[in-house]
Amino acid sequence: MKILVCISNVPDTTSKINFTGDNKEFDKNGVQYVINPWDEYALTRAIELKEAKGGSVTVLNVGEADAEPNIRKALAIGADDAIRVNAHPKDAYFVAQQITAVANEGGYDMILMGKESIDYNGFQVHNMVGEMMGIPSVTPAFKLDMVDDSTARLEREIEGGKEVVEVKLPFVASAQQPMCEPRIPNMRGIMTARTKPLKVVEPTGGEAKSEYVNYSKPEKKSGVKLIEPENAGELIKLLRNEAKVL
Amino acid sequence: MSVLVFVEGLNGEIKKSSLEAASYGSQVAQAMGTTATAVAIGDVHEEALAKLGEQGISKVLYDADDRLKQFVADAYVKVIAKAAQQESAKVLVFSNSNIGAAVGSKLAVRLNGSLATNVTELPKIDGGNFTVTRGVFSGKAFAQVNLTSDVKIIAVKKNSTDIISNGGSAATVEKLSADLAESDFAAAPKETVMQDTGGGVLLPEAEIVVSGGRGMKGPENWHLIEELAKELGAATACSKPVSDIGWRPHHEHVGQTGITVSPNLYIAAGISGAIQHLAGVNSSKVIVVINKDPEAPFFKAADYGIVGDALEVLPKLIEAAKALDK
Numbered sequence: 001m002k003i004l005v006c007i008s009n010v011p012d013t014t015s016k017i018n019f020t021g022d023n024k025e026f027d028k029n030g031v032q033y034v035i036n037p038w039d040e041y042a043l044t045r046a047i048e049l050k051e052a053k054g055g056s057v058t059v060l061n062v063g064e065a066d067a068e069p070n071i072r073k074a075l076a077i078g079a080d081d082a083i084r085v086n087a088h089p090k091d092a093y094f095v096a097q098q099i100t101a102v103a104n105e106g107g108y109d110m111i112l113m114g115k116e117s118i119d120y121n122g123f124q125v126h127n128m129v130g131e132m133m134g135i136p137s138v139t140p141a142f143k144l145d146m147v148d149d150s151t152a153r154l155e156r157e158i159e160g161g162k163e164v165v166e167v168k169l170p171f172v173a174s175a176q177q178p179m180c181e182p183r184i185p186n187m188r189g190i191m192t193a194r195t196k197p198l199k200v201v202e203p204t205g206g207e208a209k210s211e212y213v214n215y216s217k218p219e220k221k222s223g224v225k226l227i228e229p230e231n232a233g234e235l236i237k238l239l240r241n242e243a244k245v246l
Numbered sequence: 247m248s249v250l251v252f253v254e255g256l257n258g259e260i261k262k263s264s265l266e267a268a269s270y271g272s273q274v275a276q277a278m279g280t281t282a283t284a285v286a287i288g289d290v291h292e293e294a295l296a297k298l299g300e301q302g303i304s305k306v307l308y309d310a311d312d313r314l315k316q317f318v319a320d321a322y323v324k325v326i327a328k329a330a331q332q333e334s335a336k337v338l339v340f341s342n343s344n345i346g347a348a349v350g351s352k353l354a355v356r357l358n359g360s361l362a363t364n365v366t367e368l369p370k371i372d373g374g375n376f377t378v379t380r381g382v383f384s385g386k387a388f389a390q391v392n393l394t395s396d397v398k399i400i401a402v403k404k405n406s407t408d409i410i411s412n413g414g415s416a417a418t419v420e421k422l423s424a425d426l427a428e429s430d431f432a433a434a435p436k437e438t439v440m441q442d443t444g445g446g447v448l449l450p451e452a453e454i455v456v457s458g459g460r461g462m463k464g465p466e467n468w469h470l471i472e473e474l475a476k477e478l479g480a481a482t483a484c485s486k487p488v489s490d491i492g493w494r495p496h497h498e499h500v501g502q503t504g505i506t507v508s509p510n511l512y513i514a515a516g517i518s519g520a521i522q523h524l525a526g527v528n529s530s531k532v533i534v535v536i537n538k539d540p541e542a543p544f545f546k547a548a549d550y551g552i553v554g555d556a557l558e559v560l561p562k563l564i565e566a567a568k569a570l571d572k
C-alpha cells in the first residue's frame with residue numbers, strides 16, 4: 001500500500017502571534033515551527049498501517065526550504081521518503097492543486113492529512129484534493145482501518161454524532177484525535193532520517209483564489225472581575241444583569 | 247445573480263448555525279441589491295423551510311430525496327451545484343460545520359470559486375473587492391481576505407452572526423431534483439450514529455458551555471458540571487487531559503486539538519487555561535473561570551472569576567441558577 005501523508009509546517013501551539021509590515025505579514029521572529037499537530041495523527045496512523053500491511057509512506061509538504069527540519073522529523077518518525085513542493089503555500093486552493101499533481105503522478109492508495117492546519121484553520125484542502133482527483137474524501141476521520149486489501153473503513157465526526165463509511169482505495173482522509181497516539185522520533189529514527197530521500201520539486205503553476213491583505217488581533221479583555229467564593233451565587237446575577245448572557 | 251444559502255436540518259428542524267448562515271446570506275444579498283435563496287436537503291420539514299422568510303430568505307429549493315437524509319458529500323454537492331446554476335448564484339453561504347465546510351470546499355473546485363471558511367463578519371464589498379474576515383491562528387488572530395474569483399463561497403463561523411427574525415414573509419418552497427446517479431452514493435455512510443445528549447444541548451451549537459478540567463478531581467464529580475449545564479441550558483465540555491484519561495468522551499474535548507467553541511458564555515471549572523485550551527475557547531463572548539489557584543493563567547482571559555474550590559463553588563452556582571426565573 002502506498003500512502004501519501006501531507007504535512008504542514010506551523011507555529012508551535014504556544015507561540016505568541018504577531019504581525020509586521022503594517023499588519024500585512026505574519027512575524028516569524030522567535031517562532032518555533034512544528035509539524036501541524038493534526039498531521040501527526042495522519043502520519044502515525046499511516047506508519048501503523050504500513051507496519052501492519054506493508055507498503056510505503058511518503059510525506060509531502062508544500063512549502064519553502066525552512067520546512068525541511070520538520071520534514072526530516074517526519075522521516076525520523078517513520079516515513080520512507082519525502083517530497084517538498086518548493087512554493088509559498090498561498091492559499092488552500094493552491095496547495096490542493098500541488099498535492100493533486102504529486103498524488104496523480106505517484107499513484108497513491110491513500111492520501112492522508114490533518115483535518116486543518118493550526119495556523120490558517122482552513123479545513124479545506126482534503127476535500128478539494130478529493131474533488132480535484134475525483135475520489136472520495138472522508139473528513140474529519142477519527143478512526144481508519146483496512147477491511148480488506150482494497151477497502152478501508154473510517155469513522156468521521158459530524159456535528160452531534162459520527163458516520164461509519166467504507167470506501168474503496170484510493171481515497172483522501174483527514175485525521176483528528178483519537179485516531180492514534182502520535183509518535184515522536186527515537187534516536188535510531190533520527191539517524192536514519194538523514195539519509196532518506198527528500199525530493200524537491202517545483203510547483204505546477206496553479207493559481208490562488210484568495211489574497212490575504214491584512215491581519216488583526218482580538219481585542220484584549222478589560223480584566224477579570226473577581227467574586228468571593230462565599231458569594232458565588234452573586235455571579236449568576238451578574239451574568240444575567242450585567243453581562244446579559246443568561 | 248443571487249446569494250444561495252445551504253441550510254442543514256436535524257430532526258426536521260433547521261440547525262441554529264444554519265439560521266445564522268441564512269441571516270448572513272440575506273444581509274449579503276441586501277448589500278448586493280439582490281435576493282437570497284436557500285437550498286435544503288433531506289431531513290427538514292417544509293414548514294420549517296417556509297419560516298426562513300424571517301431570516302430574509304425569499305425562496306427555498308428543497309430536495310426531499312430520502313437517500314439524502316444522511317450526509318453524502320458527492321450527492322449534496324450535485325444538488326447544491328444545480329441550485330447555484332439555476333439561481334445564477336455568485337455568493338454561496340454555508341455554516342462552518344463539518345458538513346458545510348466539506349461541501350463548500352468541493353464546490354469551490356467544481357464552480358471554480360474562492361472559498362473562505364471560519365468567517366466571522368459580514369463582507370466588505372467595495373468596487374471590485376469582496377473582503378471577508380476569518381479567524382486564523384486558532385483564535386489568536388483574524389485575517390482579512392480578498393475573494394478574487396467570480397463565485398465566492400463563505401462558511402460562517404458558528405455563533406458569530408446574530409439571527410435576524412424580522413426579515414420578511416414566509417419563503418416559497420420549491421422542489422428541486424438533481425438526477426442523482428448510483429455513483430454519487432459510492433462513499434455514502436454505512437451507518438450514522440447520533441450522540442445521546444440526554445435531551446441536552448449539542449456542544450458545537452451551544453450558546454452556553456460548562457466545562458471541567460483536571461481540577462474537578464474525577465468523573466464522580468461531573469454531576470456538578472452536568473447539573474449546572476442543565477440549569478443553564480448549556481452543553482458540557484472538558485479539557486484535553488480529562489478526555490485523555492477517559493473521564494469524559496473525546497467529543498467534549500475543546501481546544502487547539504479538540505473542537506473550537508464560541509458560545510456567549512463559557513464557564514471553566516478546574517481548568518488551568520493553557521494556551522492550547524484557550525485556542526479553542528477564546529472567542530467566547532463572556533468567560534467565567536473557577537480555579538483555586540489565583541495565579542492560574544485562565545484568569546487573564548476571563549471576564550469573571552472565582553478563586554476557590556470548584557467542588558464547593560459549583561453547588562452554590564447551581565443553587566443560584568435554580569432560583570433564576572426562566
Ligand SMILES: Cc1cc2nc3c(=O)[nH]c(=O)nc-3n(C[C@H](O)[C@H](O)[C@H](O)COP(=O)(O)OP(=O)(O)OC[C@H]3O[C@@H](n4cnc5c(N)ncnc54)[C@H](O)[C@@H]3O)c2cc1C
Binds near residue numbers: 502
Ligand atoms: C500540541 C498540544 C495540543 C494541546 N491541545 C489541547 C487542547 O486542545 N485542549 C486542552 O484542553 N489542552 C490541550 N493541550 C494540553 C494543555 O497544554 C494543558 O495541559 C491542558 O489544557 C491542562 O488541562 P487542565 O487545565 O484540565 O489540567 P491542569 O493543567 O492539571 O490544571 C488543573 C487546574 O485545576 C485547578 N484546580 C485543581 N483543583 C481544583 C479545585 N478543587 N477547584 C478549582 N480548581 C482546581 C488547578 O489550579 C489547575 O489550574 C495540548 C498540549 C499540546 C502540547
